[in-house]
Amino acid sequence: MAKSSRRSKNTTPDNSNTHLKMVGLNKALSFLLCVNLALESAAFAPSTTSKQSHVLRAAADDQVVDEATRNARIMAPISSIMAALSPSLGLVSPANAAPSASAFEANMRKNFPGALTNSAISLRVAAALRDRGYTPANTLFGSSLCSDEINDTAESLVGDFQNKLGTDGVFNLGGLGGLPFVGISGMGAFIHHVPKNGKIFIVFGPHVGISDKGVVGQIERVGQESISTSCGAGIGAYKAIMGKKGESEAETYLGTKDFQEEYIIAKLSDRLDPLKGQDQSNESITFLTNKMYDLVWEMMRSEINAYTTKDDFWKEVTEVTLLGGIVVNRGHGAGVPGGEDFYQPLMLKSLTKDGESDLYGEVFGDFPALAAPHRAAKYV
Secondary structure, three states: OHHHHHHHHHHHHHHHHHHHHHHHHHHHHHHHHHHHHHHHHHOOOOOOOOOOOOOOOOOOOOHHHHHHHHHHHHHHHHHHHHHHHHHHHOOOOOOOOOOOOOHHHHHHHHHOOOOEEHHHHHHHHHHHHHHOOOOOOOEEEEEEOOOOHHHOOOOOHHHHHHHHHOOOOOEEOOOHHHOOOOHHHHHHHHHOOOOOOEEEEEEEOOEEEEOOOOOEOEEOOOOOOOOEEOOHHHHHHHHHHOOOOOOOHHHHOOOOOOHHHHHHHHHHOHHHHHHOOOOOOHHHHHHHHHHHHHHHHHHHHHHHHHHHOOHHHHHOEEEEEEEEEEEEEEOOOOOOOOOOOEEEEEEEEEEEOOEEEEOHHHHHOOOOOOHHHHHHOOOO
């Protein structure tokens, strides 16, 4: 009996220690959760730091931009720790625990490195524009993104920019694929709306979906059970060029009345030669999307140059800033986590009567995964 009693006494402290460890882990996890929530809130808090220089230095002079980046880097490991510990402590059931890394994010990082959430992009660029004297009263905002409704939601890039810039409206320049199909006349109408001695800001580029399973070119849409293509115009052109006219968008609407899609097909035809003979893949749709970006930029540059090369243009406009990149849409259908879309910035430049300034490195240069070197690599 004495031995049994001793065993019983030894068992009690062990259970007590286990309980204390669990309490300690719960407290630690609660602390991490508080830090995580606090950082998420702080990442979008307005800056109260006065600017000492008009030079845009994202990592040094602009605390709004630097704080968002720093907090994002801190929150990532904290979130991973929380996801790993929560199920074992019983605070979150394994069935409801968020995955540490999604197929969407993994394939986005692989194929579109340097992409940031819409809110992070607009936060950084809006801070840079404010440094350059852009205000709600003197700024005309235009966008040339695809007319797909997934690019016009409450959390869209354009909506974020409107909120952070304080502009009342946006002039829509884009048609299928994000190409500025408004043409010279539409661009002229847009430019003539600028406030006197005002500034112009344009965001442009194609878009591409990545499904919850990580398939580039596919996306889940609200209210639809089957998967959808994104960008439909780009992938439709791709299928037509690859000789797969029997599939979906490729031949359904082709004809004399479908000039936007026919233009895209004609301009992409020779550019997709490296893909011929290959099966559709994440890599091939990434290649296609980058070629779509080239089409958007070439048309945008042509329309902008038609006006900025005229002497009288700079009597009314003091600066034009262009942000070019690729919108990466994520699914928002039933059973899909949803969340913010992303944007891979490829170009940020300013035009004045004195010439052109490259702002990309100053606003996005603190990220190691720059988009520009990635675009120079071979996709296939």
